[in-house]
């Protein structure tokens with residue numbers, strides 16, 4: 172059969188932080204090929220698939236020779252002859268071969284690059300762009316997502332210069348993906364100009380957002396609002412704010428250590444602080460407001476603010492369908508971040524999105540802080556009809572490659588396929604729109 176997997180080849184390539192990572196090329200019997208690269212997180216959840224790294228002192232222990240050996244050896248042997256069109260079967264074979272809860276035997280990095288490369292090869296065999304192949308394979312509908320774009324980076328991506336990890340904007344009021352990018356470009360530039368004027372311009376963080384030189388987390392929010400205004404927008408109209416608190420990163424023994432402000436908050440105090448931000452700024456989405464093990468806090472936060480803002484579980488849900496189902500029972504979060512390398516395979520990521528929709532949750536396809544030129548996630552977000560895409564900021568080519576790929580997909584799908592503010596209709600922003608406010 173022409174779509175049978177003929178050979179797999181892994182090579183070491185380098186990510187946006189200059190760290191080694193795994194690239195896999197798959198060739199099918201009929202000559203079709205696919206290629207994908209594993210991304211890498213810095214603020215990782217403890218329940219996500221783990222990357223296999225070599226350890227030791229060379230390359231700070233980060234080399235991936237073991238993962239490459241697994242792809243070229245065990246994985247290639249197990250996958251040879253399987254039908255690349257059967258992504259579920261290929262991923263099931265990978266999962267069975269690994270046999271561990273967190274993919275530690277083969278390595279999540281080896282598995283995700285293989286799984287995605289097979290998906291690309293099947294698309295190539297079908298003569299379809301990846302987004303179309305994904306839509307045809309999984310659910311038929313494709314759309315252009317609402318982008319969520321970082322303006323200031325923080326947390327583990329900026330030497331912990333501020334505690335909160337991502338200060339982002341979304342443009343739900345845009346009429347097209349292109350327009351959302353243009354508005355964001357103006358805000359990004361305005362934020363940079365404000366930082367320069369204040370003598371606080373020191374470069375960019377890991378995902379390309381401005382490196383945050385602020386005296387408090389709230390100063391970042393104030394500056395973001397000022398940048399939105401300087402770009403000629405009225406905050407809360409066309410543009411809203413989105414935050415990734417990544418609270419697990421500064422949680423200590425059930426409390427939250429805001430290093431920048433030299434204070435420690437209880438879970439209730441964290442919720443109160445975030446609530447005051449929601450009341451004071453046009454925030455429509457918050458990710459990981461509490462730590463991955465603060466179940467009571469996540470439930471309390473969702474109870475208090477789930478009607479007003481999108482509450483995304485990233486470290487809390489680690490792209491795991493079972494955790495999404497459990498959170499839905501608990502009424503914790505109302506959305507899930509979809510990171511293919513947290514799950515380890517394409518199929519498990521798709522299952523997680525399905526579990527999210529079943530629970531009435533939204534799904535946001537996301538990059539990692541360590542990225543490459545690989546643009547698979549742009550296609551996944553469009554082909555899975557996910558509705559939202561989070562990639563980092565609006566500089567650095569590992570980020571821009573994803574946004575630019577969405578523009579190409581927009582050309583193929585047509586501007587009308589842009590979801591606009593639809594994912595936010597259940598938030599204050601959407602309710603405000605329908606009320607004509």
Ligand code: PGA
Pocket residue numbers: 211212213214215216327336415417485537538539540541
């Ligand atoms: P990471 O962070 O890729 O460094 O884990 C991204 C995020 O928290 O969304």
Ligand code: ZN
Pocket residue numbers: 415417458459485486
């Ligand atoms: Zn996150």
